[in-house]
Every structure is written in structure tokens, then in C-alpha cells.
Amino acid sequence: MSELTDFSKLCVHTITTKPWSVEEAMDRYAAAEIGGITVWRQWLDGRDIEKTGERMRANGLEVVSLCRGGFFPASDQKGIDEAIADNRLAIHEAAALGAPMIVLVCGAVPGQPLTESRKQIADGIAAVLPLAEEHGIKLAIEPLHPMYADDRSAINTMASANAVCDELDHPLVGIAADVYHIWWDPDLEEQIQLTGAKNRLFAFHVCDWKTPTTDFLNDRGLMGEGCIDLKGIRAMVEATGFEGFNEVEVFSERWWARDQDEFLGKIKKAYLDFC
Amino acid sequence: MSELTDFSKLCVHTITTKPWSVEEAMDRYAAAEIGGITVWRQWLDGRDIEKTGERMRANGLEVVSLCRGGFFPASDQKGIDEAIADNRLAIHEAAALGAPMIVLVCGAVPGQPLTESRKQIADGIAAVLPLAEEHGIKLAIEPLHPMYADDRSAINTMASANAVCDELDHPLVGIAADVYHIWWDPDLEEQIQLTGAKNRLFAFHVCDWKTPTTDFLNDRGLMGEGCIDLKGIRAMVEATGFEGFNEVEVFSERWWARDQDEFLGKIKKAYLDFC
Structure with missing residues (x-):
């Protein structure tokens, strides 16, 4: 296999091929010689999680991460306690699946400062860290685009994620950098360099930003369909020494409505052409 | 008139009451004892601009600004030249109207770095500055929310706007701070303080961010309908010594479909309650 057709560092999120069950996804990804899979928790509903992870590895797939924990903020203590309990559950699930990392969509409460x-x-992260240590699970803070600052995440820039990492100062706490959320940031290169210096860049997610974008959640583009300088950001990421996966995370009603085998072929081509 | 019912520092943008012509808008705003009006350029189509400005002042309205110039970036020199020509035209229009300031939505080209x-x-701003000097027209850079970084503005934070102002270093070049675009920014207070220290905070626009927001352009909330800490941001702005208007700029299909007199009443109440 030539380098140009090497998909060993390509990872696909199960939500990217939403119509497929976790079994269909792992079989198709493996047949396509894709190296990694990131599993969204709802795909594990009703499954034996350990056996699911074993089957992925038997198929030659590396389990890259479990999506997602987080949503720590709440307006009362009950909500805060429930969030911490759910994140502990996610750590147990990641350990059972054999995923080395959980991606955190950190949360926000509309109107709360x-x-x-x-x-x-x-x-919240500090509260679950002892359990993460016990299982050796990394916690990757994903800064979310400022358009999600109302109810999805109060961490909206790499600088803000770096600040939380600095505060917690723990080798299991790092950052998942998703181009969709951070591509516009004038401080991007400087902040990515900082994640390298601190050895905390845990994951790299790719997709694209379409013009126009017509839905706040489910109108992402496949790499090459939009305006993000993917090669430029990937170069910044790799300059830190990052050797992990390029994780394709595309939420798109448009793509979900298409034949998913055809879509997977387009993902592979876009990975080669644009990443 | 008690301080609690003083609308002398309330300004409404003509686009906020989109169903009204500029004549209807100025008559209704004046009848409502609102102090200021910001005029969107398309409202001046087919009008004698000088007479329109005179009629506003005769009605007791202060013309706060002309919206909008900008959109400087282009993929070729022809586009750049056309943008500069249009901004020169906007300066002539502002001078004719008697508006002391033009708000700049700076522009971006999808895929261009x-x-x-x-x-x-x-x-582009430097190119039009001599004409702005000639007429004494301020140019207010409005940082736009990062969700507009693809095709509406490459200036997406107060820090980025401050950087352009630093570079141009001219008393006619400053910033229009709109809560909708900047409310999420962890550096907001520091950057607003900087505009004060540099005497460049030219305008303050208010509205609100709804949860959920269902349209990228025309689903803004009236003050109090969303999650923005309006009183907090207004306090930051006033701490710089800013004594200008609170300009209500609400793009909303929902509000435009309502009776506009009723809406104007709600704007006045929201201004008292939330600003």
C-alpha cells in the first residue's frame, strides 16, 4: 500500500455515518481499511460494551475515543451531581470499550455567566479525574465554536481550553482540536503550539465549514466542501509532534440521506485530497 | 421626564423595524421620544439624502450612524477597487445625511486566508481614510461573530478589531461593539477596557442571543429574550467613559412579522428593563 492510499491514520466517528449501527460501522470501516473508529455513546445502547470493543480490535480497528462526556455546568447542585455521575459512567464505558480517551463537550447553561x-x-473534570486515573482514560476538552456558547460549551477557544488544562495541570487532561470550532481564531497557531509544548493535544477532528451554513448543528461539510484551511491547520497540529488520527466528524442531514457506502468512499478521497 | 423613562440615549436601527420606510421609522421613533436613529443605506434608496437627514433632525432625532460600509476583501483587484469605491460613496452619503459615523462590516472571502x-x-480602510478625514466621518469596525468568518467578516473579536485600529492608528478609526457578536469572548472586559484607553469605542449595539437560535442571520432576540449579560457588558462599556447611544439592532423575521408599533413599545420596555 503506497503512502497515498494509506488510511491507517484515518478515523471515522460513528455519528458521521449515522444511519449505520455500530456493527455496520465497524464492518464497513474495517472493509475500507480505515484505521480508527471513534464511538458515540448512544451507539453502544443495548450492547455488551467489552465485546463490542473486542470485535472492533479483531476487525483491525483502533478505538480512538468515546464521544462524549462533559456538560458539567448546571443551575443547581443536583444537576452538577448528575453530570459528574454521567461522566463517571462514561469513564467506565470507555474502559470497557478499550477507548483510551473521552471527548468532553463541556457544557453551558443559558443565562448563567x-x-x-x-x-x-x-x-467537574477535577471530580472525575481520580476515576480517570484509575482506568488510565484521557479527558480531552473540545473547545466548541462560539455559536454554541449559550447551551453547549462555555469553552469556545483553544486559549480557553488551554487555561482549564493549565489550572488542572494533569497528564490525563488535554484538548481535542476540531477544525470546525477553531478555524477562524486569529490565535490558532500560537495556541496549538502551546498544546504541543504542554504535551496535551490529544485529538484532531476534521470536517469543513460550508458557505452558506444553514443549520447550527447538522450542516457540516465534508473536507473540501468549505472554506477551512485544512492542510494549514493539519500542518500546525503535526508541527507539535502530534501523530494521532485525523478523525472525520461530519454532522450532516445531507450526507446522512445519501448512500453511506458511497459517502465512506468520499470520506476516504477527501482525506487524501484535503487533509 | 424621570430618568426611568428617558429614551434620549436609545437609538433604533432602521433595519430593526424593517417593514417601515425611513419616513415611517423617523416619525414613529420621534413620536416615541427615542433619541437616535441609525440608518441602513438601502433605506435611503431614491431619497434626497440631505433632506432626509434634515427631516430627522427637525423631528428631534440624532442621526447616530450610517450602516454599513466595509466588505473590503476580494479575490481580485477589480473587487477590491469596487469595494473602495462603494465605501467612498458611503462616506459621501454619511456626510449628506449628517451621520458622524459609518459602521463597517469588514468582509471576508470564503477560502481566502x-x-x-x-x-x-x-x-481598504486606509484607502478611504483621506475622504473620511475631509468630511470628518468616523469609521467604526464592527467585529462580527465567528460564525460569520466565512463570508461576512474576518474581524471576529474585539482583539482583532483593536489590532486593526492599532495598525491604522487614526482618531477616525474605532470600534462598534455589538453584544451579539462578542458576548461569549473570555477577553471581552480586557478588550473593551483597551478601547477606552485608546479612545476608540465609537458605538454600542444591543440585542440578545436566543436559545435555540434557528437562523444564522435573522433570529436575533430583543434584549431580555436571550442569554447575553446586557447589564454587565453595558457596565464594561460605560466604565470606559462611553456616553453614546444604546443602539437596538435586531434582525428578526419573528419581530418583523409583528405590528411594528407594538414592537417599538417592547423595544422601549426592554431598553429600560435590560440595558
């Missing part, structure tokens, strides 16, 4: 939400996020 | 667009923006 973002500074308070950021404090609750740091406190 | 944001660094290049930012350079074209600074160059």
Missing part, C-alpha cells in the same frame, strides 16, 4: 460555567467545568 | 482578508481590510 460563562465564568461560572467555566469554573463548574474545571471542578 | 483570514490573514489576507485582514490585510485587505486594513488597506
Whole structure:
């Protein structure tokens, strides 16, 4: 296999091929010689999680991460406690699946000051860290685009994610950098360099930003369909020494409505052409 | 008139009451004892601009600004030249109207590096500055939310706007701060303080961010309908010594479909309650 057709560092998120069950996804990804799979938790509903992970590895797939934990902020203690309990459950699930990492969509409460939400996020991660240590599970804070600052995440820039990492200062706490959320940031290169210096860049997610974008959640583009400088950002990421996967995370009603085998072929081509 | 019912520092953008012509808008705003009006350029189509401005002042309205110039970046020199010509036209229109300021939505070209667009923006402003000087018209860079970084503005934070102002270093070049675009920014207070220290905070626009927001352009909330800490941001702005207007700029299909007199009443109430 030539380098140009090497998909060993390509990972696909199960939500990218939403119409497929976790069994269909792992079989098709493996048949396509894709190296990695990131599993969204709802894909594990009703499954024996350990056996699911074993079957992935038997298929030659590396389990890259479990999506997602987080959503720590809440307006009362009950909500905060429930979030921590759910994140502990996610750590147990990741351990059972054999996933070395959980991606954190950190959460926000509309109307609650973002500074308070950021404090609750740091406190929430600190609360689950002992269990993460016990199982050796990394926790990757994913800064979310500022358009999600109302109810999905109060961590909206790499700088803000780096600040939480600095505060917690723990080798299991790092960052998942997703181009969709951070491509516009004038400080991007500097902040990615900082993640390298601190050895905390845990994951790299790719997709594209379409013009126009017509839905806040489910109108992402496949790499090459939009305006993001994917090669440029990938170069910044690799300059830190990052050797992990390029994880394709595309939420798209448009793509989900298409034949998923055809879509998987387009993902592979886009990975070669644009990443 | 008590302080609690003083609308002398309330300004409404003509686009906020989109169903109204400029004549209807100025008559209704004046009848409602609102102090200021910001005029969107398309409202002046087919009008004698000088007479329109005179009629506003005769009605007791202060013309706060003309919206909008900008859109400087382009993929070729022809596009750049056309943008500069249009901004010169906007300066002539502002002078005719008697507006002391033009708000700049700076522009971006999908796929063009944001660094290049930012350079074209600074160059474009520099190119029109001599004409702005001649007429004494301020140019207010409005940082736009990062969700508009693809095709509406490469200036997406107060820090980025401050950087362009630093580069141009001219008393007529400043910033229009709109809560919708900047409310999520962890550096907001620091960057607003900087605009104060540099005497460049020219305008303050208010509205709100709804949860959920269902349209990228025309689903803004009236103050109080969303999650923005309006009182907090207004306090940051006033701490710089800013004594200008609170300009209500709400793009909303929902509000435009309602009776506009009723809406204007709600704007006044929201201004008192939330700003």
C-alpha cells in the first residue's frame, strides 16, 4: 500500500455515518481499511460494551475515543451531581470499550455567566479525574465554536481550553482540536503550539465549514466542501509532534440521506485530497 | 421626564423595524421620544439624502450612524477597487445625511486566508481614510461573530478589531461593539477596557442571543429574550467613559412579522428593563 492510499491514520466517528449501527460501522470501516473508529455513546445502547470493543480490535480497528462526556455546568447542585455521575459512567464505558480517551463537550447553561460555567467545568473534570486515573482514560476538552456558547460549551477557544488544562495541570487532561470550532481564531497557531509544548493535544477532528451554513448543528461539510484551511491547520497540529488520527466528524442531514457506502468512499478521497 | 423613562440615549436601527420606510421609522421613533436613529443605506434608496437627514433632525432625532460600509476583501483587484469605491460613496452619503459615523462590516472571502482578508481590510480602510478625514466621518469596525468568518467578516473579536485600529492608528478609526457578536469572548472586559484607553469605542449595539437560535442571520432576540449579560457588558462599556447611544439592532423575521408599533413599545420596555 503506497503512502497515498494509506488510511491507517484515518478515523471515522460513528455519528458521521449515522444511519449505520455500530456493527455496520465497524464492518464497513474495517472493509475500507480505515484505521480508527471513534464511538458515540448512544451507539453502544443495548450492547455488551467489552465485546463490542473486542470485535472492533479483531476487525483491525483502533478505538480512538468515546464521544462524549462533559456538560458539567448546571443551575443547581443536583444537576452538577448528575453530570459528574454521567461522566463517571462514561469513564467506565470507555474502559470497557478499550477507548483510551473521552471527548468532553463541556457544557453551558443559558443565562448563567460563562465564568461560572467555566469554573463548574474545571471542578467537574477535577471530580472525575481520580476515576480517570484509575482506568488510565484521557479527558480531552473540545473547545466548541462560539455559536454554541449559550447551551453547549462555555469553552469556545483553544486559549480557553488551554487555561482549564493549565489550572488542572494533569497528564490525563488535554484538548481535542476540531477544525470546525477553531478555524477562524486569529490565535490558532500560537495556541496549538502551546498544546504541543504542554504535551496535551490529544485529538484532531476534521470536517469543513460550508458557505452558506444553514443549520447550527447538522450542516457540516465534508473536507473540501468549505472554506477551512485544512492542510494549514493539519500542518500546525503535526508541527507539535502530534501523530494521532485525523478523525472525520461530519454532522450532516445531507450526507446522512445519501448512500453511506458511497459517502465512506468520499470520506476516504477527501482525506487524501484535503487533509 | 424621570430618568426611568428617558429614551434620549436609545437609538433604533432602521433595519430593526424593517417593514417601515425611513419616513415611517423617523416619525414613529420621534413620536416615541427615542433619541437616535441609525440608518441602513438601502433605506435611503431614491431619497434626497440631505433632506432626509434634515427631516430627522427637525423631528428631534440624532442621526447616530450610517450602516454599513466595509466588505473590503476580494479575490481580485477589480473587487477590491469596487469595494473602495462603494465605501467612498458611503462616506459621501454619511456626510449628506449628517451621520458622524459609518459602521463597517469588514468582509471576508470564503477560502481566502483570514490573514489576507485582514490585510485587505486594513488597506481598504486606509484607502478611504483621506475622504473620511475631509468630511470628518468616523469609521467604526464592527467585529462580527465567528460564525460569520466565512463570508461576512474576518474581524471576529474585539482583539482583532483593536489590532486593526492599532495598525491604522487614526482618531477616525474605532470600534462598534455589538453584544451579539462578542458576548461569549473570555477577553471581552480586557478588550473593551483597551478601547477606552485608546479612545476608540465609537458605538454600542444591543440585542440578545436566543436559545435555540434557528437562523444564522435573522433570529436575533430583543434584549431580555436571550442569554447575553446586557447589564454587565453595558457596565464594561460605560466604565470606559462611553456616553453614546444604546443602539437596538435586531434582525428578526419573528419581530418583523409583528405590528411594528407594538414592537417599538417592547423595544422601549426592554431598553429600560435590560440595558
